[in-house]
Amino acid sequence: MALPARDDGKSATEASSRQAVGSRQPTSANSSLIRASDSDSYVSVIGETPSNPMSDEAKLTYSDYTVAWICPLEIEQIAALKMLDKIHPRLPQWVNDHNAYTFGSVQGHNIIVAGLPTTGNCSAATVVAQIRKTFPHLKFGLLVGIGGxxxxxxxxxxxxxxxxxxxxxxxxxxxxxxxxxxxxxxxxxxxxxxxxxxxx
Structure with a gap:
């Protein structure tokens, strides 16, 4: 699994927005790799460091995120990303968590945005189960749709x-x-x- 390399002049915000849509990222020769550590059970994200490593956002951990925003459709996820006040740097990804997250905040509330690989109750249940394991201090889970x-x-x-x-x-x-x-x-x-x- 790989993330698109950011050698095309795109901003970090655009990169995070693109990477969040869907549950899998394409693999290419020019991609920044997500590779498993030899000693830890998580995956390190290469090439996604913030411009200011000492900023408040750079110090956030999984425990700092209290709201999960789940979007069944891509169009809903695009709208969700537009509503974030800030896009935060990505965190290391646990091997057993296959969700693709965008980290951000709205009015000081730290939020993760996740999409569904497919529509349906089974897909939603799988995504939610992985979210609850990765983010131990979640207080709210929002499933925001188009109201069909x-x-x-x-x-x-x-x-x-x-x-x-x-x-x-x-x-x-x-x-x-x-x-x-x-x-x-x-x-x-x-x-x-x-x-x-x-x-x-």
Whole structure:
């Protein structure tokens, strides 16, 4: 597995943004290698050092990141990267963690952005499991999508491009509905359960 070499004049921000999209990086003769250490169980990233090694971002570790932002689609990941205030230097990659991360911050909150290799619950579960092992102090996990299942008309008015939709628990309902959590009955789709509500 290799990362594209940064000999083309691209900035570190552009490089990090490009590398974050997808779960695998192409291998080429001019690539900067990610190689396993002989004595440690992680992979060292070559050629991704910050311009100022003594900056605050250069001292961050896995434990400093408290928010995971997961993007199922590439277009969602591109939008997420545009919303980061800062792009942080990459950290050494654990051998058993196959996710591709972009490290950054928003309003002082350290965030990692990760994509999914494929859509679906199994892919998402695998990505989340690896994130939880790598980042021990995560407090929040966000799965931010394009809202393809959101209705165009609601009691509060129409939903238009650019609106942000956030669900919240109401009564016995958690506020989140798994699209395939139900059964077909008499020509309609009946929900048979709900996802767990968000923590207080």
């Amino acid at each position: 299942g959101v209705p165009t008309k609601t009691y509060a008015g129409p939903i238009r491009l650019g609106h942000i939709v956030v669900s919240e628990p109401v009564g016995q309902h958690s506020g989140a509905v798994q699209y395939d959590h139900g059964k077909a009955e008499a020509g309609t789709f009946m929900r048979t359960g709900f996802l767990a509500p968000a923590p207080n």
